[in-house]
Amino acid sequence: MIVFSTFLKIIKKYYGLILLYLVIFTIFSVIFASTNKQNNVFTAKKPNIAIVNMEDSPLMKSFLTYIKKNSNIVEIAKEDLKDALFNRKVDLILNIPDNFSNDFLNNKNPEIKFERVPDSYSSTYALMYLNRYLNLANLYNINNISEEKLIGYIEKDLKEESEVVFIQKAENNYTANYLYNFSNYSVMAMTIMILSLVMSSFKKEVIKKRNMISPISYKKQNRQLFVFNLIITLAVWLIFIIMGIFFFKTAMFNRQGLLLILNLLVFCLTVLSIGFLIGNHIQNKEVMGAINNVITLGTSFICGAFVPQEILGESVLRIAKIFPSYWFIKNNDLIVILTNYNIDNLKPIIINMGIVLLFGLLFYIINLIILRLKLKAK
Amino acid sequence: MSHIFINQFKICLKKKSLIFWTLIFPIALGTFFNLAFSNIDESEKFKTIDIAVVNNEKFNENESFKELIRALSTDEEIFNPQYVNLEEAKSLLDNNKIKGYILLEEKIKVFVKENGLSQTIIKSVVDNFYQVGSAVNHIILDKQNLKNLVMEDLNRNYFKDVSNEKVSSIVTYFYTLIGMACLYGGVFGIKAVIDSESNLSKKAARVNVSPVHKFKLLLVSLVVALIIQFTENLILLGYLINILKIDFGNQTLPLIILAGAGSFAGISMGVLIGLSNKKSEDTKVGILMSVTMALSFLAGMMIKNMRELVDKNIPILGQINPVSMITKALYSLYYYDDLNIYFQNLFSLIIFTFVMITISYIILRRKKYDSI
Numbered sequence: 001m002i003v004f005s006t007f008l009k010i011i012k013k014y015y016g017l018i019l020l021y022l023v024i025f026t027i028f029s030v031i032f033a034s035t036n037k038q039n040n041v042f043t044a045k046k047p048n049i050a051i052v053n054m055e056d057s058p059l060m061k062s063f064l065t066y067i068k069k070n071s072n073i074v075e076i077a078k079e080d081l082k083d084a085l086f087n088r089k090v091d092l093i094l095n096i097p098d099n100f101s102n103d104f105l106n107n108k109n110p111e112i113k114f115e116r117v118p119d120s121y122s123s124t125y126a127l128m129y130l131n132r133y134l135n136l137a138n139l140y141n142i143n144n145i146s147e148e149k150l151i152g153y154i155e156k157d158l159k160e161e162s163e164v165v166f167i168q169k170a171e172n173n174y175t176a177n178y179l180y181n182f183s184n185y186s187v188m189a190m191t192i193m194i195l196s197l198v199m200s201s202f203k204k205e206v207i208k209k210r211n212m213i214s215p216i217s218y219k220k221q222n223r224q225l226f227v228f229n230l231i232i233t234l235a236v237w238l239i240f241i242i243m244g245i246f247f248f249k250t251a252m253f254n255r256q257g258l259l260l261i262l263n264l265l266v267f268c269l270t271v272l273s274i275g276f277l278i279g280n281h282i283q284n285k286e287v288m289g290a291i292n293n294v295i296t297l298g299t300s301f302i303c304g305a306f307v308p309q310e311i312l313g314e315s316v317l318r319i320a321k322i323f324p325s326y327w328f329i330k331n332n333d334l335i336v337i338l339t340n341y342n343i344d345n346l347k348p349i350i351i352n353m354g355i356v357l358l359f360g361l362l363f364y365i366i367n368l369i370i371l372r373l374k375l376k377a378k
Numbered sequence: 379m380s381h382i383f384i385n386q387f388k389i390c391l392k393k394k395s396l397i398f399w400t401l402i403f404p405i406a407l408g409t410f411f412n413l414a415f416s417n418i419d420e421s422e423k424f425k426t427i428d429i430a431v432v433n434n435e436k437f438n439e440n441e442s443f444k445e446l447i448r449a450l451s452t453d454e455e456i457f458n459p460q461y462v463n464l465e466e467a468k469s470l471l472d473n474n475k476i477k478g479y480i481l482l483e484e485k486i487k488v489f490v491k492e493n494g495l496s497q498t499i500i501k502s503v504v505d506n507f508y509q510v511g512s513a514v515n516h517i518i519l520d521k522q523n524l525k526n527l528v529m530e531d532l533n534r535n536y537f538k539d540v541s542n543e544k545v546s547s548i549v550t551y552f553y554t555l556i557g558m559a560c561l562y563g564g565v566f567g568i569k570a571v572i573d574s575e576s577n578l579s580k581k582a583a584r585v586n587v588s589p590v591h592k593f594k595l596l597l598v599s600l601v602v603a604l605i606i607q608f609t610e611n612l613i614l615l616g617y618l619i620n621i622l623k624i625d626f627g628n629q630t631l632p633l634i635i636l637a638g639a640g641s642f643a644g645i646s647m648g649v650l651i652g653l654s655n656k657k658s659e660d661t662k663v664g665i666l667m668s669v670t671m672a673l674s675f676l677a678g679m680m681i682k683n684m685r686e687l688v689d690k691n692i693p694i695l696g697q698i699n700p701v702s703m704i705t706k707a708l709y710s711l712y713y714y715d716d717l718n719i720y721f722q723n724l725f726s727l728i729i730f731t732f733v734m735i736t737i738s739y740i741i742l743r744r745k746k747y748d749s750i
Contacts, residue, residue: 016657017664024672032681086713088686095540111538125498127537132506134536136513142528143517153520157512162504163487164497167471185680285660286395289667294406301407301414306680316413339491340472 003216003224010201011194018194025186026243033179033247047071047091047122050081057101059137062151066133066158071126085115092116092123094130104134105141133158176248177332180260183240184305184325187268188296191236192275195229196288199279226276233272237265259335259349266353267328270360277367299325309333324359327352382595386602389573396565399667401610404559405617408552412622415548426458427496430467430479437482446507447480456499480504552624553708554679557701559614560640561670566603567648568662570596575742577656596742600645607641627711632720636707639727643700646734653741670701677701703727 011018049071054060067073076084084090095113097103103110116123136157140150202208202225212218241261244252252261274295282288300306302316303325309317310333320326331352338345390396431437431447438444451457462470467479471491478490478500486504490497510532517527574596576583586592615637618624626633651666676699678685685705689696696702703723710719 014661017661017668020665020668024668028672028675028680031675031684082714083719086710086719088690094537109534110536112536113538113540115541116539125495128499128502131534131536132502132509135532135534136509138534139510139513139529139532140517142530143521145517145520149520153513153516157509157516160505160508160512162501162508163485164501165487165489166493167468167489167491286398286663289663290395290398290403293403293667297407298410300680301410307414312414313416316416319413337474339474340469345473 003221004228006202007198007225007228010198014197018197021190021193022239025190026239029179029182029186029240029243030247032182033176047126048074048089049126050074050076050084050090050093052078052081052093052095053098055096055099055101057147058151059101059104059147060096062154063133063137066154067130070129081115085117088117090117092126101147104137105147107142176244176252176257176260177336179244179247180240180264180332181305181308181329182300183264184267184303184329185296185300187236187240187264188271188274188299188325189292191233191268191271192278192292192296193289194232194236195272195275196279196282196292197285198228198232199225199276200283200285200288203280203283205283229272229276233268233275237268240264255341256335256338259338260332263328263331263335263349263353266356267324270324270328270356270363273360273363273367277363280367281370299323304329304333324356327355327359331356379594379598382590382598383602386599387606390566390569390602390606393569396569397610399562399565399663400559400607401613404555404562404614407558408555408614408618408622411548411551411555415551426455427499428458428460428476429500430460430462430470430476432464432467432479432481433461434464434482440482442511443482443486443507446503450503456503548682549625549712550678550682550685550705550709552618552622553705553712554674554677554701555618556611556614556637556708557640557677557704558670558674558679559611560607560637560644560704561647561666561673561701563603563607563610563641563644564648564651564666564670565663566607567600567645567650568652568659568666570599570603570645571649571652572659572662573599575653578652600649603645604638604641607645608638611637611641625712626708627713629711629717632711632717632724633708636704636711636720636724636727639724639731640700640704643727643731643734646731646738647700649738650734650741653738673699673701677705697726698730700727700730703730 049067051064051067051073054064064073074084074090076090081090081093085093093115095115097110097112100110100112114123114127133154136154137150140153145153202211211221214221241252241264244257244260248257278288278291282291299320302312303309303320303323304312304317305325309320309326309329312320317326331349334349334352338349447457447459451459460466460470460476464481467476467481467489470476471479471489474491477494477496478488480500481487481489486507488497488501488504490500514527514529572578572582574582574585574592576586585595612634615626615633619626647669648666651662651669655662655665674680676684676688676695679701685696685702688699688702703726707720707723707727710717710723714720
């Protein structure tokens, strides 16, 4: 136990820093998951629209009522519009040309100019349903139906909607993968930081030499070292399970949730192996911090922890495949869309887990080889 | 004086970890960004949606709906439909091969698993089919003696995008990177404090008994830090602009001034962190790193909507976050022609620096030790 209590002493020495890391990464993960949770249910969010140059014609009035029903109209002074767009107070600014209704009804095809927040889904969606109104109006108009009449007709038309049936609503943790993908960053950063801090204290040349002449055998020391590291890793794993339960509640207690947790465990073990490798062979704490940051942030960016894999380019993903993070994240994405637990669907998930474990084994073997070479060199 | 200056310079440049954090790391991260985001603008473009249509009697009878699906899949490539029976459609959806399927019964039903963009488009297409149908009925009822119904241009676009052409949202990731690099400059501030505060290092204790005034020494090392950090910022900017081809707007002078002010802010934050506790250098650097990461996260380094979210919900957090200030100032240089927002944020950055320095000064002044 003497080795073990030494670990605890070292941990105590750094507890402030470790706690800071823990708090920051927990907050990161929660914020990350919650923002994506909102983004995903995109229809629930009404876009904010500002309208410039509103006409007072019957057609426009009816169009405005329709816009109001589907979005929030924001009143902003003309000179503040650009700032409002910059601060995302509005998603879409419509600039209605003079004489729009007249030109429209005379088939002159007037265009409404708009400015919008780049790439915002809500504005794309808004434009889709705004166009729908005008297309219906146009259909009436080219068939010579008067302005007054067509307004009434359109109101009735737009009430016609298809029926949407949600079948077997995915087990409700569709967004859980955001939390667990992000954990690629937090789990790696936390685990590797703690492990390498502790390990490097042990591997200092003088301390190592002193330890070697102690009555506790080298093997036993190493075994305890490993057990301790394992406990740290499992603790980090546990934090993420708790976070998942806190965040997705009962949704974690189903087959999907369990698979996510299992997938994370597999990844944690590989991270343990990486942390062991770094801690064993790099003594300089600054270099360690450098390597830790580059590995965690680098893999997070190119393997899809921050930006979903489906958005990343082919060439990036080809590079990403040489990191275990890629397979871990790919698996999360596969798990949350799983509804049918048959062999065909489960097989790729199990294979991916296997690949992540193989990476872990590979790092462990590299670790052993370097140790052996070092020993021989002496 | 000049020899302190030159020696400080040598010390800073020889310490590789300082150069790593303030230059190499941001460059490496920028390269990762570039790799990860090279495809994003492309992927935001519309993708064909995989759907299934249940090939039942009702569907085969409904010529106009058949035609609609055909038109949407061949002419416009919105859908990639498969015509299958109900069982197959269910299993396709089950295995996530399609986003949803359409079943024609008395009404047209759309079966989906979740509420996303593709699903909304499927629904919208069917809605539109109904609405056009309803409109056609209205027209026929209205014009009893209608000879031929004009049905052209049912999907015309009445809107024209005149948004600022600079719409790429990726640039903000790189702007937060500059903000992060500026704050990482704090490692120089920490080092300067450790080397001049006698209760923090043996070297400082030794230097303190020399006939050089403590403030002079600190001041010189901070000036050196500022010069190095500023130069590194320019190198980073040069790398981003010339090699990664990131657009920073065309206003060079404001950009350089911002790089300088950012360096100053970062170093002053480092000084405060260095003075705030008596822990080891590792711990201080650790605090700086994690605080910087947190601020960068809140400014949108990992998710681009983060900054807007913070500005909307907790505006005060956005106003006191130097990474956010630098990001906003850079974005305004890129997006606006006038410099209003730029100056606002530059001014906030200067206030931030001033506050950091004032607090540091209060901690630092008139410190004398009987013993260390």
